[in-house]
Amino acid sequence: MSTDDVVGLSLDAGLATITLRRGGASNALDRAVKEQLLTAVEKVAAADSVRAVLLAAEGKNFCVGQDLAEHVAGLEAGAAHAMDTVGEHYNPLLRALAGIRVPVVVAINGACVGAGLGIALAGDIRVAGAGVKFATAFTGIALAGDSGLSHTLVQALGPSRATGLMMLGDRFTAAQALDWGLVHRVVPDAELDDTATALARQLANGPTAAYVQVKALVSAESAGLPEALERERDAAELLGQSTDHRSAVDAFLAKRTPTFEGR
Template identity: 60%
Template sequence: MTVRLDISGALATIALGRSSLNVETKVAFKEAVDCAASNASVRAVLLTAEGKNFCVGQDLGEHVAALEADPETAMETVGIHYNPLIKSLKELTVPVVVAIPGACVGAGLGIALAGDVRVAGTNTSFGTAFTGIGLASDSGLSYSLVESLGASRASALLLLGDKISAEQALDWGLIHRLVPDEEVQGTALKLAQRLASGPTEAYRQVKSLVSASASGLFDALVREAAAQTHLGQSADHKAAVDAFLAKEKPVFAGREALPSGTNNYLLG
């Protein structure tokens, strides 16, 4: 099995069974993401790997075979597989936590950056590697690296293809938690479980607002006002306020958090 999908309660876990991506893995990966997206019970996704490495990108053996068969069509996998996969990941309306063991390179880095919260181990390493084989970038890295690092650092990372350590990745903001290698999976699981029990509709609006932030501050202000107005009517917000006043811990209902009759409009 190249990709394992496990849905337990409100948490969907998607685990890569191999570190390099062949067609079978890419197809199964997208199917798992789409399955999680269509399951109404899922309130968070944990993306991880079952091997010692998270993902080292394209299976070069398969790529070489494609080049030998027809150089003109060898890169069609970008449009057919990688782009739809990244798009599906970014369109998930629930939080996505990424547990990153070992190496995270090329398309693997693009996949990791499509998540919301990233946890890595002390020996995790990151890189782009594309220019090392005469390519530029795919899997959204020309956007996600600039968004995460700024144009200067993103350009250097893509042009030079140098690996960076987990410590450097934390300093630059590529990851959010750095833990001992043996704690990566457990830490990521706890964060995913925490998000799965949180205010799903608020998280959805946060993700929508962040995605729309590139349109500028003034537009963001309008969107934030609309989102807060929308969320202010939710059952989760009322429950949280009541719990605060009672000095209790709130329990969030999640997807069914809006009272009947409330307009559930999409912002962004």
């Protein structure tokens, strides 16, 4: 792993650990993070020696979603293609994460927002620090959502609560996420790394074939992610060219409250 890597990958006795390493930017998803994360996930999925996966992040925040500075550059280059990243990066990444046959544990710290939330929900077992704040965040910049959230949130929470969270963008806490069944365990922030690693290690030392079948059975009950990803891509391409989206992104970067015109 070089110093230029923004995603780390290590393998120890059957446990693969994937680490977001752009902590200084709150692990915002720029092209490098998205491409390296997809590569790491694909390597893990193809490795017969992997018996469990731990997805974690360096820095104060797990992931704040798409890097909006990069996104603005895309809008300025041409709004018609600014949302190409959904089809090129997010959809392949979510398919690859969902395709990992062995258990995936996600250690969530700090902020888990937008596509960061979508990535976290692609895991099987989520452990959150007590201070974590979650949000969908997409409608705040006049988008509908990507990274599978239109599927995974509905599966986890039901259509009513999922719709409210996606439309209103309300922040919610680790305690609420636990109460709703969105995370498996909440621990003190200082204990997150040790707890998540111990849990992932337990799974790596367990009956892997049984875990694979459990995951396959559960996945069969929540089929529909591929179709949801395609619908999200279509919505992103449409909304990425809207007046409201561009003005909202500019307002966000300028730390102003956006004004929406409805177009």
